[in-house]
Amino acid sequence: MIMEENNCKCSNKDEFMAELLKEFKPEKDNLIQMLNEVQEHYGYVPKEAQQVLSEYLGIPMAEIYGVITFYSRFSLKPKGKYNISVCLGTACFVKGSQKILDRLIDRLKIGVGETTKDGKFSIEETRCVGACGLAPVFTVNGEVYGKATVQKLDQVLDELMAIEK
Amino acid sequence: MKSLEEIHKIREEKKKELDLRINTSADTREKHILVCHGTGCTSSKSPKILENFNRIIKEKNIENVRVIKTGCFGLCAKGPIVIIRPEDTFYAGVTPEDCEEIIQTHIIEGNKVERLLAKDIDGTKVNSLDELNFYKKQKRIALKNCGVINPEEIDEYIAFDGYKALEKVLKEMSKDDVVKVISDSGLRGRGGAGFPTGKKWELTKAVEGSQKYVVCNADEGDPGAFMDRSILEGDPHAVLEAMEIAGYTIGANKGFIYVRAEYPIAVKRLKIAIEQAREYGILGENIFGTDFSFDIEIRLGAGAFVCGEETALLESIEGKRGQPRVKPPYPANAGLWGKPTLINNVETYANIAQIILKGSEWYSSIGTETSKGTKVFALGGNVNNIGLVEVPMGTTLREIVFDIGGGIPNGREFKAAQTGGPSGGCIPKENLDVPIDYESLKQIGSMMGSGGLIVMDDTKCMVSLAKFYLQFTVSESCGKCNPCRIGTKRMLEILERITEGKGEEKDLEKLDKLAKNIIRASVCGLGQTAPNPVLSTMKYFMDEYKEHVIDKKCRTNECKKLAKITINPELCKGCGLCQRNCPVGAIKGEGRDVREIDQSICIKCGTCIAKCPFHAIR
Numbered sequence: 001m002i003m004e005e006n007n008c009k010c011s012n013k014d015e016f017m018a019e020l021l022k023e024f025k026p027e028k029d030n031l032i033q034m035l036n037e038v039q040e041h042y043g044y045v046p047k048e049a050q051q052v053l054s055e056y057l058g059i060p061m062a063e064i065y066g067v068i069t070f071y072s073r074f075s076l077k078p079k080g081k082y083n084i085s086v087c088l089g090t091a092c093f094v095k096g097s098q099k100i101l102d103r104l105i106d107r108l109k110i111g112v113g114e115t116t117k118d119g120k121f122s123i124e125e126t127r128c129v130g131a132c133g134l135a136p137v138f139t140v141n142g143e144v145y146g147k148a149t150v151q152k153l154d155q156v157l158d159e160l161m162a163i164e165k
Numbered sequence: 166m167k168s169l170e171e172i173h174k175i176r177e178e179k180k181k182e183l184d185l186r187i188n189t190s191a192d193t194r195e196k197h198i199l200v201c202h203g204t205g206c207t208s209s210k211s212p213k214i215l216e217n218f219n220r221i222i223k224e225k226n227i228e229n230v231r232v233i234k235t236g237c238f239g240l241c242a243k244g245p246i247v248i249i250r251p252e253d254t255f256y257a258g259v260t261p262e263d264c265e266e267i268i269q270t271h272i273i274e275g276n277k278v279e280r281l282l283a284k285d286i287d288g289t290k291v292n293s294l295d296e297l298n299f300y301k302k303q304k305r306i307a308l309k310n311c312g313v314i315n316p317e318e319i320d321e322y323i324a325f326d327g328y329k330a331l332e333k334v335l336k337e338m339s340k341d342d343v344v345k346v347i348s349d350s351g352l353r354g355r356g357g358a359g360f361p362t363g364k365k366w367e368l369t370k371a372v373e374g375s376q377k378y379v380v381c382n383a384d385e386g387d388p389g390a391f392m393d394r395s396i397l398e399g400d401p402h403a404v405l406e407a408m409e410i411a412g413y414t415i416g417a418n419k420g421f422i423y424v425r426a427e428y429p430i431a432v433k434r435l436k437i438a439i440e441q442a443r444e445y446g447i448l449g450e451n452i453f454g455t456d457f458s459f460d461i462e463i464r465l466g467a468g469a470f471v472c473g474e475e476t477a478l479l480e481s482i483e484g485k486r487g488q489p490r491v492k493p494p495y496p497a498n499a500g501l502w503g504k505p506t507l508i509n510n511v512e513t514y515a516n517i518a519q520i521i522l523k524g525s526e527w528y529s530s531i532g533t534e535t536s537k538g539t540k541v542f543a544l545g546g547n548v549n550n551i552g553l554v555e556v557p558m559g560t561t562l563r564e565i566v567f568d569i570g571g572g573i574p575n576g577r578e579f580k581a582a583q584t585g586g587p588s589g590g591c592i593p594k595e596n597l598d599v600p601i602d603y604e605s606l607k608q609i610g611s612m613m614g615s616g617g618l619i620v621m622d623d624t625k626c627m628v629s630l631a632k633f634y635l636q637f638t639v640s641e642s643c644g645k646c647n648p649c650r651i652g653t654k655r656m657l658e659i660l661e662r663i664t665e666g667k668g669e670e671k672d673l674e675k676l677d678k679l680a681k682n683i684i685r686a687s688v689c690g691l692g693q694t695a696p697n698p699v700l701s702t703m704k705y706f707m708d709e710y711k712e713h714v715i716d717k718k719c720r721t722n723e724c725k726k727l728a729k730i731t732i733n734p735e736l737c738k739g740c741g742l743c744q745r746n747c748p749v750g751a752i753k754g755e756g757r758d759v760r761e762i763d764q765s766i767c768i769k770c771g772t773c774i775a776k777c778p779f780h781a782i783r
Contacts, residue, residue, distance in 0.1 A: 028483075028484050029482065029483045029484035030484060031484035031485075032464075032465070032467055032481060032484050033464065033465065033484075035467065036426055036465050036467060039467075066486055067484075067485065067486055070469060070486040070487065070643070071466075071467035071468050071469050071487075072467070072468035072469065073426055073427075073467040073468035074467060074468075088388065089388035089389040090387075090388045090389030090545070090546070090583065090586065090617065090619045090633075091388075091389040091543075091545030091546055091551070091619060092389070093388075093389075093633055094545070094546040094547060094619055094620075094621055094625060094630075095546070095547070096771065099770045099771065102768075102770075103748070103768075103770070106768075126427070127386070127388040127470070127637070128388045128389055128390070128391065128427075129204070129208070129427075130204035130205065130208075130391050130394055130427075130428070131204060131205045131208045131209075131241075132205065132241060132389060132391060132543065132545040132551055133205045133241030133242045133243075133244055133551045133552060134205065134208065134209065134241075134244075135545065135546075135551070137208075144208035144209075146208065146209065149772065150748045150770050150772055151746065151748060151772070154748060
């Protein structure tokens, strides 16, 4: 159901990894730093990248998998073209962000952490974007929508869906 | 590389130049337009505002005006904020389109742009920052430079006595002197637990070891807390300076800042600060010509709340899963890679340089008997002035919520305040006058925590809030020890049952017993404090729990399975506002009819409740 890993939008995968290896010494404690770079670049951590890191740092694949799944920032699956993230920090929660998340799940028919079949949308929940003055907030590919309401979310979704038609 | 003399010269020159930032009667023809670049204002387009100001100033060829990027001013609710100094004019809710008018009316014509002046809660316009009630009871120590300096310019930090404390320590003070000053000041860890900072430094200093480390805990994971982030964004050099002082004191030559990757602006400014400090020779070999060498590296966290626990944080710096270690040994004896390590929180470090410069007596004169100095809180939730506040210890919750925070919006009533995030508890109305310090908060079942302070009005369900925090700890529990991994999950299941109307009376007993066992048996601070939100809400809001369990009712309608939103026909004026705003079309009626809700369609989103001008919907 999810886009296959080899559908990665990025064509210069090898080039990026080669650069990454130049930047970091082959020391085990660099694993999280390097995973952060990989996640940032591809939007997820592809299996090929894990293999490269495993060989370079001398860490077994199972252990790398353990680290990736421990930290919420790392993901094993690619995210959608529009990654919509609803803040569930306490300030946003108190101001009703759960309703916005519920509505989003309801409309896209996918759960948190999932991507729609067409690869267009994915839902994420975050803990505090830091814009508590604008609570509740959601973000679309990092762009913050503050003082959000169910209607505002609907409006944004309608616009994005219209663009994609 | 700058010599000490050169740094003194920079300080002297810049001090004169920047006097107008802190002195409203500064003798200058210059004006500085300060544009907040904290995360809150940045998300509402403050970089565009800065760009527009610069463009207009260039186009109109205006002299003696500079536009400055600063850290957080604190009053995030009124963002984006622009302050013009020296006159200290406070413009709120500025948009990029307003820049033209501000330049024309304020800078060129010398008048104030009335419509943009910040308003106090009672609606009065204020001319300057000091006139706002929000700032009156605050005392800024850790946030001293936030909103005053450009955090990306080391010279501006130096101008306001930056790196003077480091110089004093390296040139005039022995390691024991430093420990004594910090101990005497009474400073305690601002990460939440409140361990005496001087004691921690003394212990780490006393351990023998050829290699030691200094670590800054900037993994601010409490959802809804942003104190540390604002300090890093607004005054990164203060943290670097304190880490160097700590390094000198305990005998370390290397420091690590562990910061959340979710804080891109803070990370960027830290990187710039470290680079500039290295360039000036303030970080690196033989600092200020002494034999003390120190360098700092940034390590990014990857989104795991448990990594705020000190030993989990160390594991994560080492590149592993962030699972806490069993203590003892404490990090002072065996920390990073088994070496003696000093770990302090961002806000703790932000106090250090000023304690060194102004002395322990000055610091310990602020605060209460057991808790000295100030504390920064991220004030959020159902309160008018959402933002960052720094108050002397001993300030009451009432002062923070009502005087500084401006009270509860929409004419609602205060129900509870939550401190300490997922580790803390709820404070009810009855305890509004308790002074905020480590001991008092603990006594009433909450804790200081890192400084998240969420205010809730009477539309909030306390059972649902407890469930919210439990959901958080369940998903963030690292899984190493059973009481936390399995225990919190069982507690959450009970709470879910209760909020779905399937709770039984004996569930409340089970919840209480389970909570106490988890506190006793968990390995680290996460598990040992995870039940606090449940215990404190049970302590103060038992009637609400009982309502859920016995009457199968949620008085706030927040628990959806128990909720039924209805319109009071006596109060409804038939304006139709609810109907137009209902996202699912569940409200029936025409013209001036009293409206009715079709329960089979209603998704209980509460939009109608918020929209009704007559409070007819509940």
